[in-house]
Amino acid sequence: MPIAALITFAGGIGLFLLGMRLMSDGLKVAAGSALRGLLARATGSPLRALASGVLITALVQSSSAVVFATIGFVNAGLLTLTQAVGVIFGANLGTTLTSWIVALVGFDLDLRILAMPAVALGMGLWIAGRGRGPALGRALVGFGIFFLGLDVLKGAFSAIGPDEVFGHAGARAMPAVAFTAVGIVLTLLMQSSSAALAVTLTAAATGLLPPLAAAAMVVGANVGTTSTAVFASIGATAPARRAAAAHVVFNLVAAAAALALLPWMLGASAFLTAAIGLEQRAATVLAVFHTSSKLLGVALVWPFTGTLVAMLERRFGGRESDPAVPRFLDRAVAATPRLAVDALARELARIGALTQAMARTGLAGTFGDDSALLREQDVVDRLGEAAIDFAATVNSGGDPVVESALPDAVRVVQYYRSMAERAVELGRLAPLAAPPAELAPTLHALDAAALAALADADPGVAHDADHLALSIDAFEAAYQHAKSELLRAGSRGTLPSTALVGALDRISILRRIVEQAGKAARFIAHLAPASVPTPPAAAATDAGPPDRSTP
Template identity: 85%
Template sequence: MSFSSLITFAGGIGLFLLGMRLMSDGLKVAAGSALRGLLARATGSPLRALASGVLITALVQSSSAVIFATIGFVNAGLLTLGQAVGVIFGANLGTTLTSWIVALVGFDVDLRVLAMPAVALGMGLWIAGRGRGTALGQALVGFGIFFLGLDVLKGAFSAVGPDDLFGLAGHGGERAMPVVAFTAIGIMLTLLMQSSSAALALTLTAAATGMLPPLAAAAMVVGANVGTTSTAVFASIGATAPAQRAAAAHVVFNLVAAGAALALLPWMLGASAFLTAAIGLEQQVATTLAVFHTLSKLLGVALVWPFTGALVAMLERRFGSREADPAVPHFLDRAVAATPRLAVDALAMELTRIGAIAQAAARTALAGTGDDDAALLREQGIVDRLGEAAIDFAATVNSGGDPVVEAALPDAVRVAQYYRSMAERAVELGRLAPMAAPPAELAPSLHALDAAALAALADADPAAGPRDANHLDLSIDAFEAAYQHAKSELLRAGSRGTLPSTALVRALDRISILRRIIEQAGKGALFIAHLMPPPASAAAAPGPRPDVPVP
């Protein structure tokens, strides 16, 4: 292979990878809530989960994106691990669509006729469009570049002889490499390009132009399927426990499917050629390999599906060390940040958890005796660390022009700040123990204030479910009325000399801090109501978005 041919070959791979990236990123954003809706409907049954995985992967052209989105739903509690495993199996089956596109379009059609209009129209939408229109334009540009790269690869392979690049593939004889070597090449190509679709397109193009014999190409297809697990494995390092479990399920499926396909390779390839002829498709190597790719995935589903329950049970018992640390985020995962709407869902779930910890600190301080400082400081430290993690995570999310996400990210930062402030005030409150024996005229108002505070905290607890804004407002108004009455009674007692000045100042400080806690809890609950994903059966949207300044 000449130097110029090598450069052309590398450029073709680069164009193909760029096209895949633009297409996948654009489609993920353009799909928006539709992606979330399809995944949410996967909860009906295992077969529906499998079908959802196939459909969504075909929609966004990236099994990795679907697996990451599935991880986000598991993190958010919207999918169980069992349902997620079904989606992951479906995503692996859906990724065979790329092979079919390459096989059916890549060799009988003038690819530039497809590519140039797609790039032209896509750039027009990308420049002039807004929101999803821009994302759709990006996806169309990626679609065009995808075919340009495929065209360049086809030309690069046609310009060289079979012995120039893949000579060791052999077509029999002493120079033939073992099948396992080509499986390893498929794995390495996928690892290097971080895209099984790119490795598959390269393999199918090489086979179609005579650079690879069918058996070697089929082995490389199997290797690409194994190599694609690297993306999930790398993403799961340091990730949440649900992410690690989902990645493990992905790895198990692909290893089982690859092992079975390799063991039956000659027979499956023969069956693929037979099916290609039986369904009336043109007898091309690329088409036969696309059928083989689909059969290998179907074989994997057939082998693993009966043991899904045992696999889920085994995975549930592992990867739990992260969940045991309350100061480590349970729902925030860098893989989820790639899908904006799911990233907002993950933020809402983590902020709900942070709010529950801040709530516990407030209740401890309210009922305390002044001896809870160590426990309160520990809970404040947890809230601080989790709040910082939520703010940092929000900064990594690319809204993609989605107005819902653009509005939600600042709100998420607000909520994190509200709960951090709430936990800090709880420490201050805990250091101001209530009066042990208040004067008789003060006791009713102080007790009523504490009761109103507990009621308001209960109504503002984000872990209790969707907030009724009107009910929460009434609860906070009731607390405010109790606060004003208690404050008036304290000032009156101080002016009469019933309450010493030191005790008066301490009591006023205490109820003022308590008031601040209730304000922060209420604001946090109202904003979370607009961040939380609505239930599938919800008929109405949350109340109007609160408009309050960041403290």
Template identity: 70%
Template sequence: MDLGSLLNFAGGIGLFLLGMRLMSDGLKVAAGPALRGLLATATRSSWRGVGSGVLITSLVQSSSAVIFATIGFVNAGLLNLGQAVWVIFGANVGTTLTSWIVALVGFNIDLQALAMPAIAAGMGLWILGKGRRSALGQALVGFGIFFLGLDVLKDSFAGLGDTFEIDGWVRDGAVGIAVFALVGAVLTVLMQSSSATLAVTLTAAAGGVLPLTAAAAMVIGAKVGTTSTALFAVFGATPAAKRAAASHVAFNLVTALVALPALPWILAGSQWLADALGFASQPATILAVFHTMTAWWAWC
């Protein structure tokens, strides 16, 4: 990878993170007190709690933001521990939507044709609108920048697999899987976004840079990396908030401890399921199925 490609890659990550931040912040402002009310009223049962976690995470594209907010609500006494645990589980499931966006939209649609109108319309609302309308415009701009970043990442990895051999960097088997899982976790901690790590991983796999097994290990590592958000949120928190954060850490660590040893078999099942459901048998699609399977299986 030459300097130009490296700078494009870094810029793509920057655009992706900026888009997610604008989209998340805009939607939270637009929702206003409704977000807090939704969490309070939609967590009266375990299924409602999971559903609200999935829905809100899918909308704001940030499980970290939802988990951080949920722990904050527990700390303030607005949610009890039981309600928070189900929302956190739902947030972990909801983050799988990022994988599907990358797999189904990122490689099948002209992303610039999707992004540019969103940015244009969003800026109009952001500048000319007020209150919630302006916040929705900000979210729409973030949506467009999100896809521009994905487009840059896709172009950065295109054709790179023919000239960039990563297979020989690590040993085969358990050691190689563990190394790539660690890379996924470290990237997530550094960028404070599992979605960004997933975008990088899926586009690298689609470009032939990452072997499928290595990419799957990074997906699991990204789940472990998100636990840093919960750990940051508990400083000075109440015992209930600390227990809520501990549930998130336990959920992802148990998922990793079970999924990593069984990774080749889960990955094979994901490929079979992708074919059975009629999805194109591409690396990004297989990884999206893999991510979804591990999230739902761990919750069930």
């Protein structure tokens, strides 16, 4: 291969990958809420899950993005593994659209006529757009660069004669499995099955690859694309690893079947190409073959979905036994901003449930044995650090909802950390052993008001903001009354000074816990992607003194 052709080939690959990345990233941000909605509606039936996978992958042009988003929904409990498997099967089928774009558009038109207007319009939106405009602009620029890269690849392959690659009879006699391995390696190197398929289809269209060899490389690209999910699942949550395993199983079964039937499937693809009225050229036949191999995989694996799910659910559960391991945070989900906010909200709700339990334990009092509370505080701290680290990896993509939600999530972490610390302090303070008769009802009422406010601030329970505000106000009234009664008892000498200081410290700590719980509940209620981008005004005007310890 001439050096000039090799450099041109590498440049074409680079342009193609850049275009795919820009297009996929832009569409994911622009269609963030639509992607979330389509996946949520996939819960209706397995067939709807399959159709959703096909449709969403066709929209965002990245099966990996759809698989990662599906993992996020399984983590969040919005999809069962059975439904997620259907979406994953559909995503694998939807990714064949790239082959059809290359086959039907890449060889009939002057690609620069498509590319240049897309780049020009896209840059205009990217620079001057508002709202989702910049994301759409980025996608259009990627679309244009995608076709420029394809045009460069066509030119590079046209400069290379088939004999330069298959100059020896031995090379022509290579078995199909060897070309499958080439397809796998090509996909691993480029980390994009779409790029590997574009190279393969373009090489076949220019006569550089025999049809059988190109078909085997298509099969290899389908196997190689599982590497992204496998790498992403390393150290990930159990649902993430199960979903990634389903993705791998599907592609391995589909690849094994396609390889076993390769000559017959290629012949059938040529027949189908003619039957549907398309020109029988290499790229079109390969696009039909690619879709057929995915459909074959669905036909083979679909009847055994229940068995596959049952097998996967028995595996990958070891890490979840550690309470300090996040249940919903996964780096794969961070690639889709709105889904990342969903995952954050659910992990914060889990942290909130832990701190709620700590507060109730502290209210009951441990009196000298605070080891259990300290262990739980360590869990809260570690989960909080993981949540903050996760938030730092999320790229908002200019989405105002996400830009507002990420700092709010960090605030909530700080509130819950403060709650956990105060719960330990509360547990170490014993309530008054024998309060004066006039104080007992007041202190009991304060504890009851605290428990009611904590219940209304529980992130796992749906309460409206007005109801929460009333609970916080009721506690504040009970606190002020208890404080006045304690000070009155101290001034009269019915309560010793040491007991008075301890009792005041205890109710002050309890007040701080309730304040932090209320603030956290208000912010968590506004972390859902469908919410308004600004936090509620009530969050900035909490009762009581300003909180100096948290953002």
